Amino acid sequence: MPQTMTSADLRTRNQVRLLRAVHDAVEPFTRAEAARLLGIGRNTAAALVGELERARLLHEVPAEPGGRGRPTTLLVPHPEGPVAFAVDLREDTWTLASAGLGGGATELESGEHDRTPAVFAEIREAVARHGGERLAVLGLATSGPIRDGHRLHVSHLGWDEVELDDLIGADWPRTVVDNDARLAGLAEARRGALRGTGTAMHFHIDFDIGGTLLLGGDAQRGAHRIAGEFGHMPLTGSPLACMCGVRGCWSLDVGANALVRRFGGTPGHGAGRELAQEVLRRAEAGDAEAGAALDENAAALGRGLGALANALDPEAISLSGLGVELIRLRREVIEAHCAEGLMAFRRDEPPRITAGTVGAAGPLTGAAEIAWDVILSPEWVRERL
């Protein structure tokens, strides 16, 4: 496991550091600022940028003068530089987007699908339509755990152990895949509400609840890359059996399925999202029963967050999906029950609970991030020159 050794590796390393700084920056910065940021000399910065410009990875544009001093250049993505494609594969739709250095994604195409793995061929064709020389890596977000990075398991589509290696063949560009909830969390950590946190958590609340632990801007993946099933811990004392095969899961009390069940429906089939939206509408309009349902959902959410905060000590927790509405309408309920679940000695410093700012674009943004993580690696950059 060699990390770095030769002087050439040192150069590559500094090039990657520079590219990563550009990618992660909120605002573009100048070459001189880059030198200060990386702690290198102006001469070295000039050499690095020159090589990256020649490799069509960075581009320099004149910066408007901002005070005294010789005018300098802004470091921006190269117009002919590599791009990452990102795919968000949902229950019955898919979206393809393109993202350059810096992360800004533009949607290219989207479509519906028939809930069979044939959608992968459809996506492959869309990628071929839009992908040119500049396409470097494809990041794909799907729901459901992906064991060891290739065995996909989406229960609500009836996909059981779908073999991704068979569906994503040699005619695909270099492709990296991950779970949508985890990628939504990664997006928040890199470009959203969790930016800058050392330890944080993100939860996506849809039919049920899934999430990820974010450490230093990266998502914890686990030994088989199926970490994040926080919704399948018994955090709320439910006596019910969950579809996952366990009894008492947190997800039984949080999310659209819990709302469906409360109003007498059978979870797991179809119209849960519409019902959830309707409950939200009615609760906002003052309907007592809908309000009570929301209270229960928010209370169960908060109770679980408190328990998880005891164990993992996050600085902040962001929510997406239904969670955004729950925060908007029932923040006090969530926070009160979170505090109740927190050990007494930590109640004066509870985790910040916040709505994600990347929103519904989370999985797509996260997929672009993991694709760019491949590009911004020493191996890839060295290959490119």
Add this chain to the structure above:
Amino acid sequence: MPQTMTSADLRTRNQVRLLRAVHDAVEPFTRAEAARLLGIGRNTAAALVGELERARLLHEVPAEPGGRGRPTTLLVPHPEGPVAFAVDLREDTWTLASAGLGGGATELESGEHDRTPAVFAEIREAVARHGGERLAVLGLATSGPIRDGHRLHVSHLGWDEVELDDLIGADWPRTVVDNDARLAGLAEARRGALRGTGTAMHFHIDFDIGGTLLLGGDAQRGAHRIAGEFGHMPLTGSPLACMCGVRGCWSLDVGANALVRRFGGTPGHGAGRELAQEVLRRAEAGDAEAGAALDENAAALGRGLGALANALDPEAISLSGLGVELIRLRREVIEAHCAEGLMAFRRDEPPRITAGTVGAAGPLTGAAEIAWDVILSPEWVRERL
């Protein structure tokens, strides 16, 4: 946040890599093997080792010839090299040990204490008695969470927000502190049952249960460095109120306190450990009620482990304290209830549940590790030359 830039940093980096390899190795290795291991040339290895020998960080001793080829030298700790001291501060005793490069710890002194923070002065004196020129860093393990690394909270000693910065003053050597359960886990990850795992968990079961998530050989610490209170999640549906201020904690059903409660005692005062030992003895002798108590404890343990495995996907889980006996006597119960708590699709690949191999020396060994982590840093090594 500069990671590395100059060529001098490159050299330091490789020196640290070499020292870390020696520290982490199970068996000593030769200079030629080191070159292969780090992916550097024999000439470079010779230069690195020479400098480290002059800095009294490494020592070369003739290796007994093992086949053909010119005889070489074994890389071993320098006899005058730096040592780390490690302290394990327990409820009413403390132990001081010394650990050299490679981790082998030898006990220096131990004593009892009066359960007041005055024990820190006592420890300071013992350190001064044994510490000479070679003492570089002190690692200290205590029970209880240590918020932000300096505010100690040990409920069963009645220490509430004890300020470590006041107790560990400028007359101490460079000191690093952490929680005993976390350090026990770190010890397993570095030198015990979890060695080589990418994602693993460790739990120490005493009066209650505490643990840590281990990622790539390091312990997850959390935003306020108080992560690891897994025992205070409601994983077993207990209706009771816990001393921590929360209702339903896992710890209410696992550990010595749970046994005390089951046999009519009041947890939190004294003799829980003796009772636990007696229950173990009686259960092993065939006593039905003691056996049932053990069953319940093991079942609750397994149930929680399964839930946590869903969320964090560890490759292996090691246990210390009472957990060792529980594995020895009730492995099937633990594993069965763990499987029951695992989502169905992961039951064919459950986490390996194993007794820790570092044993009672876990906190001390872990304390030595965090002390050596300071020594094996580029900053420290560069300072030493």
Add this chain to the structure above:
DNA sequence: TTGTTATGTTCCCATCGAGAACAAAATCAG
């Protein structure tokens, strides 16, 4: 117009690790 300030550019230099060639010290084959 002239001084100030921030940046770009060009040079030289110390250091680092790679690689090749050779030397040294053991084992193995006869």
Add this chain to the structure above:
DNA sequence: CTGATTTTGTTCTCGATGGGAACATAACAA
């Protein structure tokens, strides 16, 4: 006992890297 083989140590040269100093350049300010 001798010579071939194997593995490692040692020495030397070389290209590349980043630091630093000196100078050039282009804006602003007085």
